[in-house]
Amino acid sequence: xxxxxxxxxxxxxxxxxxxxxxxxxxxxxxxxxxxxxxxxxxxxxxxxxxxxxxxxxxxxxxxxxxxxxxxxxxxxxxxxxxxxxxxxxxxxxxxxxxxxxxxxxxxxxxxxxxxxxxxxxxxxxxxxxxxxxxxxxxxxxxxxxxxxxxxxxxxxxxxxxxxxxxxxxxxxxxxxxxxxxxxxxxxxxxxxxxxxxxxxxxxxxxxxxxxxxxxxxxxxxxxxxxxxxxxxxxxxxxxxxxxxxxxxxxxxxxxxxxxxxxxxxxxxxxxxxxxxxxxxxxxxxxxxxxxxxxxxxxxxxxxxxxxxxxxx
Amino acid sequence: xxxxxxxxxxxxxxxxxxxxxxxxxxxxxxxxxxxxxxxxxxxxxxxxxxxxxxxxxxxxxxxxxxxxxxxxxxxxxxxxxxxxxxxxxxxxxxxxxxxxxxxxxxxxxxxxxxxxxxxxxxxxxxxxxxxxxxxxxxxxxxxxxxxxxxxxxxxxxxxxxxxxxxxxxxxxxxxxxxxxxxxxxxxxxxxxxxxxxxxxxxxxxxxxxxxxxxxxxxxxxxxxxxxxxxxxxxxxxxxxxxxxxxxxxxxxxxxxxxxxxxxxxxxxxxxxxxxxxxxxxxxxxxxxxxxxxxxxxxxxxxxxxxxxxxxxxxxxxxx
Ligand SMILES: [Zn+2]
Numbered sequence: 001x002x003x004x005x006x007x008x009x010x011x012x013x014x015x016x017x018x019x020x021x022x023x024x025x026x027x028x029x030x031x032x033x034x035x036x037x038x039x040x041x042x043x044x045x046x047x048x049x050x051x052x053x054x055x056x057x058x059x060x061x062x063x064x065x066x067x068x069x070x071x072x073x074x075x076x077x078x079x080x081x082x083x084x085x086x087x088x089x090x091x092x093x094x095x096x097x098x099x100x101x102x103x104x105x106x107x108x109x110x111x112x113x114x115x116x117x118x119x120x121x122x123x124x125x126x127x128x129x130x131x132x133x134x135x136x137x138x139x140x141x142x143x144x145x146x147x148x149x150x151x152x153x154x155x156x157x158x159x160x161x162x163x164x165x166x167x168x169x170x171x172x173x174x175x176x177x178x179x180x181x182x183x184x185x186x187x188x189x190x191x192x193x194x195x196x197x198x199x200x201x202x203x204x205x206x207x208x209x210x211x212x213x214x215x216x217x218x219x220x221x222x223x224x225x226x227x228x229x230x231x232x233x234x235x236x237x238x239x240x241x242x243x244x245x246x247x248x249x250x251x252x253x254x255x256x257x258x259x260x261x262x263x264x265x266x267x268x269x270x271x272x273x274x275x276x277x278x279x280x281x282x283x284x285x286x287x288x289x290x291x292x293x294x295x296x297x298x299x300x301x302x303x304x305x306x307x308x309x310x311x312x
Numbered sequence: 313x314x315x316x317x318x319x320x321x322x323x324x325x326x327x328x329x330x331x332x333x334x335x336x337x338x339x340x341x342x343x344x345x346x347x348x349x350x351x352x353x354x355x356x357x358x359x360x361x362x363x364x365x366x367x368x369x370x371x372x373x374x375x376x377x378x379x380x381x382x383x384x385x386x387x388x389x390x391x392x393x394x395x396x397x398x399x400x401x402x403x404x405x406x407x408x409x410x411x412x413x414x415x416x417x418x419x420x421x422x423x424x425x426x427x428x429x430x431x432x433x434x435x436x437x438x439x440x441x442x443x444x445x446x447x448x449x450x451x452x453x454x455x456x457x458x459x460x461x462x463x464x465x466x467x468x469x470x471x472x473x474x475x476x477x478x479x480x481x482x483x484x485x486x487x488x489x490x491x492x493x494x495x496x497x498x499x500x501x502x503x504x505x506x507x508x509x510x511x512x513x514x515x516x517x518x519x520x521x522x523x524x525x526x527x528x529x530x531x532x533x534x535x536x537x538x539x540x541x542x543x544x545x546x547x548x549x550x551x552x553x554x555x556x557x558x559x560x561x562x563x564x565x566x567x568x569x570x571x572x573x574x575x576x577x578x579x580x581x582x583x584x585x586x587x588x589x590x591x592x593x594x595x596x597x598x599x600x601x602x603x604x605x606x607x608x609x610x611x612x613x614x615x616x617x618x619x620x621x622x623x624x625x626x627x628x629x630x631x
Binding site: 083172187194206307 | 405475476477478481482483485486489490491494496498513514523533534541547559561565566569573620622624625626628
């Protein structure tokens, strides 16, 4: 079975889903309030240049910065049943899905790709927080499984970037069943002796944290990312006391022994290359010798909001 | 008897019958039996009526009924030589999770289950059946023990969910749940689970990633509580009836979705009105499920369990 459907050399337009194109050329940092020139922010991988706050980054944008030369190939994810419960709250689930697809330009909340980082072949999966809060339903489960199967087939490490508000409630019990399903995927990698590296990004919560996002051989988090099972609001309501500063943030988890590392997004690529090469017994990466990843700024020149063939 | 809100008409009839009989006891020569018996019949009919068409929200209430048999009751009635084993060897012993060695129908087994407690004191001691990381880590240890000595694992699920507390988070609640689920997938002995009350989210999955899963007729199993779902999606926790409906959390819907293997019938009026019969029926289901798995070797058990979960989600519900 051929999992690869298309070979993507990202074009300028496809790098952007609509939500990433600000109305104007400025973005306000939600942390420090600094007005950031869009191009400058993109160049810095959506990290505030004033306060280092790590803003959300789309899977496509992340992969473009991660893979050598920004080149990656998407791995096909088997399509699950749509709306298996005929779920309806104030809106129908299919309507919510359509709205999320339109807003993000993506099909679902996880993107899987294969390619090379520092000339080291890997498979990568990234969760998209802007797609219904990155919530884990059957598609995300299928994506994690497809990523693991592809990694096993190619004998490559899997690097997974998590970001989720939790389970996709609209899929009810079937979203809960993604916890054991994705854990089967982790088991496949384990048995094949392949490294599984998790990068936890802001926020990673609920059933996602309590399954594949906490089962990595190496656990790295981006600075200040909220990582938890129960969210701080629920805990405050339960114990009726104020939680300490920085509770459930990456640095707090590192202090409590729940993570291996907290790494700035700009340093992440290099660190992942080193870890993957160490774990797979490869020679040290000659980073200086490599074709640098395409300067992000160049690829990220602002484009008109309605421009070109941006996926809808 | 604790009555649920929808049982109020029943409480009135049963109360009236009781009143009549009390009156007769005080006044010699007064004969009320015919009248009281008529009320009994009326109550019986109403009970059957009520429990035939329970709504999903009513099932949530029944599943949480304080008079239902709990983990401890099943262990006492169905197993011999019960030998509780304590602690996670790291931090503490979690009293929300019962675990230990026992014999089931002449066969040594490991039993793991959530225990909610039956009165104020024991409820607090059991933390209302909400495990902390130590509970999952104790379960992991016991599953390893079962694996090493070839003992089947029987898990009894009855939890509102994992405990949302400060210490629980600091000590890695999420990691503990993930590792427990992973352990379920790794061990080469049969695991059979029965949801006896509430199957609350990750706290339930951590013990219920099994070869066979049964649910009591009026138990529930859900990704989130109806109240929690209502407050997020409806922005109003009072919409729990609607949320319970939408979540499809009943045993009947879960069987249709292929998530569980069998439903264990409850007596008329629910497990709380027929505790012994319920416990016995659960025992029968455990026996039957273990029998289905007998003769399977380590590899086959692990492979079957994986296949079961990978295959979930192929079946949806009819519109
Ligand atoms: Zn800032």
